[in-house]
Amino acid sequence: MKSVVTTVVTAADAAGRFPSQNDLEAVQDNIQRAAARLEAAEKLASGLDAVTKEAGDACFNKYAYLKQPGEAGDTQVKVDKCYRDLGH
Numbered sequence: 001m002k003s004v005v006t007t008v009v010t011a012a013d014a015a016g017r018f019p020s021q022n023d024l025e026a027v028q029d030n031i032q033r034a035a036a037r038l039e040a041a042e043k044l045a046s047g048l049d050a051v052t053k054e055a056g057d058a059c060f061n062k063y064a065y066l067k068q069p070g071e072a073g074d075t076q077v078k079v080d081k082c083y084r085d086l087g088h
Contacts (some may be wrong), residue, residue: 011023049087056085056086059086
């Protein structure tokens with residue numbers, strides 16, 4: 001993943017110019033929001049198991065046939081793998 005600094009410098013370089021004042025302000029704004037983005041990521045990560053469980057339950061409720069023999073959720077092992085995959 002490219003950083004905002006790399007993106008701004010690359011775009012300016014491709015245009016044959018130095019980064020503009022607007023470019024630099026965009027970098028500064030991005031850096032100032034870093035703490036808020038990190039906090040949001042931590043909150044999402046802490047609730048990942050609950051979100052994964054809710055999503056899996058919703059899938060199995062909506063598509064009840066998945067629990068039938070020969071389908072993706074016919075054994076507990078397969079169900080656990082579905083939840084694992086949703087978490088990824």
